[in-house]
Amino acid sequence: MAPRTVDLRSDTLTHPTQAMRDAMFKARVGDDVYGEDPTVNELQEMAAEMMGKEAALLVPTGTMGNLTAILAHCERGAEILVGDEAHIYVYEAGGASALGGVAYHVIPNSPNGELPLPALQRAVRPIDQHAARTQLCCIENTHNRCGGAVLSLQYLASLKKWADTRSLPIHMDGARVFNAAASLDVPVSEIAKHVTTIQFCLSKGLAAPIGSMVAGPRDFIDKVHRWRKMLGGGMRQAGVIAAPGMIAMTDMAKRLHEDHRNAKLLAEGLSEIEGIVIDKTCVHSNIVLFVLSPSDLSEDEFLAGLQQQHVRMIQFGPRMIRAVTHWQISQADIDITIAAVASVIKQGRTSGLMSAIKHLGLTSNGYGGPAR
Ligand SMILES: Cc1ncc(COP(=O)(O)O)c(C=O)c1O
The missing domain is CATH 3.90.1150.10 (Aspartate Aminotransferase, domain 1)
Structure with a gap:
């Protein structure tokens, strides 16, 4: 028998646990495009509650989660503030620009994953007919290209204060936000409370086979839902994905x-x-x-x-x-x-x-x- 490989390329390589496979087998399902999949509905309610947000939506991938969130926040011709090492900027195929007419205003990330407030301040466009409208600030936590850096709660609080005075929403690419919560030893809602909206992945270190969640205010999630439909992300008996997703957010987050x-x-x-x-x-x-x-x-x-x-x-x-x-x-x-x-x-x-x-x-x- 070939020796087992110690595969450290990514936490996306994780296979579903036996408990997840059992849950998938037994999942109650319905047509989620009709809003009738009970397991998806349960997952979405659980995700919203854990994040301390009004609503949440299951999407197939983190990339679609970030894209639908940006499209829901921004109009065409808008600009988002984003780090030069951000997954949204480096690895998501320029989707917000290609599909939403949204420009990326890129700010150098600090090695600890932060976007420094003075740089953000300089990047915000004036309200002027010549300028693009700055409509969103995107941060990442933990920060993949910054070596899994965890944003401190102090930084998040100061960023929120800065953004609130400008009525600028913050979107967190929290693909690995449960890792950030484990590292800080706080409930994930303590992190999410500093941002307007969040995307997180069930399929990375949490080991679900597929799926990401977008959470935020209800009217925002309604817009995300519409964008998900337009992008072809409406799913039918998705309870088989949602069932392992609930184990991901609970048992797998704890370890x-x-x-x-x-x-x-x-x-x-x-x-x-x-x-x-x-x-x-x-x-x-x-x-x-x-x-x-x-x-x-x-x-x-x-x-x-x-x-x-x-x-x-x-x-x-x-x-x-x-x-x-x-x-x-x-x-x-x-x-x-x-x-x-x-x-x-x-x-x-x-x-x-x-x-x-x-x-x-x-x-x-x-x-x-x-x-x-
Ligand atoms: C920080 C971060 N955001 C978003 C994503 C995108 O997730 P997906 O591969 O599910 O599209 C990844 C994937 O590795 C990631 O590391």
């Missing part, structure tokens, strides 16, 4: 601190390997970013070497590698991963030395001169 502990253990282990650059104090949730220091080992060679040892990660930028912990990664897997990284780096150094030796026509005994 996320285990993934955070494993991420910290991984970062600590990696920090002891020569050839890896990592700030282990920056790991606050389930995402670990590290840099391969200059060596003969390319990113592809490093990842291929790891894969040979049945460990997988992904490249996340020049010399930057990302590993994400989740419920299918145990503490023993972290030990396996640290040993695999150490061995790949060591092999890389040896083979790099060997190719340098060959290239220079040196002998491997280190004395130089033609090989005998």
Whole structure:
């Protein structure tokens, strides 16, 4: 039998738990386009209550959740304030612009995932016939490209105060907001209360096979519903998706601190390997970013070497590698991963030395001169 792979590429790779599979099997269903799926309705009520919002809607993906939210907030020709490292800006195919005529006003993210208030202040357009209308501020929590950074409650409170004085709504891409809540050890509503609307994913670290939720004021959710329909996201017997979604928000959310502990253990282990650059104090949730220091080992060679040892990660930028912990990664897997990284780096150094030796026509005994 092939050895099991320790797959740290993403928490989206998680398979549904047995309890989720059982719940899917037994789910009561109806036609959700008619609003008649009891399990979807239950999930939506549960999501709204957990987020402390009036209403919530199930959508197929986080990308559709963010897109429908932006379209519901903004009119054509509007501008949204968004971070340069935000998933909405980097990975969502420019959807708000292509489909909603909404422009992205991009602000550099701080390394801790924040959008600094002075930069936001400068970016807000004046009320003037020449200017686009600034209609939304988008933040991300936890912040994927900022290494799973968790926005502090103090920052969120100050952002809300700033936005309220300008009547500017805030949308949170909270794909991993339950990780943020676990990291801060607060109910998720303590985070969501600082934003007007939120999107969160059931299908990442929470292990549901599919689904995201959008939550906010009822009239906003009505608009999101219409956009979801227009985008072809109306679903029929979606109770089979909603049933595992409820387990995701309850049982699976409760165990996320285990993934955070494993991420910290991984970062600590990696920090002891020569050839890896990592700030282990920056790991606050389930995402670990590290840099391969200059060596003969390319990113592809490093990842291929790891894969040979049945460990997988992904490249996340020049010399930057990302590993994400989740419920299918145990503490023993972290030990396996640290040993695999150490061995790949060591092999890389040896083979790099060997190719340098060959290239220079040196002998491997280190004395130089033609090989005998
Ligand atoms: C921060 C963030 N937002 C949104 C999404 C989009 O989710 P989906 O893949 O379900 O469209 C992701 C996906 O990885 C994400 O990491």
